[in-house]
Amino acid sequence: MQLNTYLTFEKQCREAFEFYRSVFGGDFLFVQTFGDGPPDLQVPEDERDRIMHVSLPIGESVLMGSDHASTFGPAPQKGSNFSITVSPDNRADADRLLAGLSEGGETVMPMQDMFWGAYFGMCVDRFGIRWQINFEHPQE
DSSP: OEEEEEEEEOOOOOHHHHHHHHHHHHOSSEEEEGGGSSSGOOGGGTTTSEEEEEEETTTTEEEEHHHHHGGGOOOTTSSSSSSEEESSSEEEEEEHHHHHHHSSEEEEEEEEOOOOOOEEEEEEEETTEEEEEEEEEEOO
């Protein structure tokens, strides 16, 4: 199992991650805009160039991030615009983690298969910490 930090920005993800890459070095593992996603995301045309997901390895961890899309609710607030991402070893562990972390809190997105090939869910724990559970299906 691995823990990583996930940052959410209001239109500045690309700039922020270019800055982080200049400080830490390395190359992005993945960069995708909302325009690269499936049409059913229904992101407004003027937001399609925003970053939907970027990942930058730093040591044994991965710093990940995205821009906010207006169709996904209120904009992030500086200082609390992060989540902790857990990458469990299997689907059962993913289900267990989401159930445990959301107890007394709120499930924001139930565990489900996603278009990028992962089994994914989100919650806010009873202490107000946002969690993302992301099980990557083994590649065949």
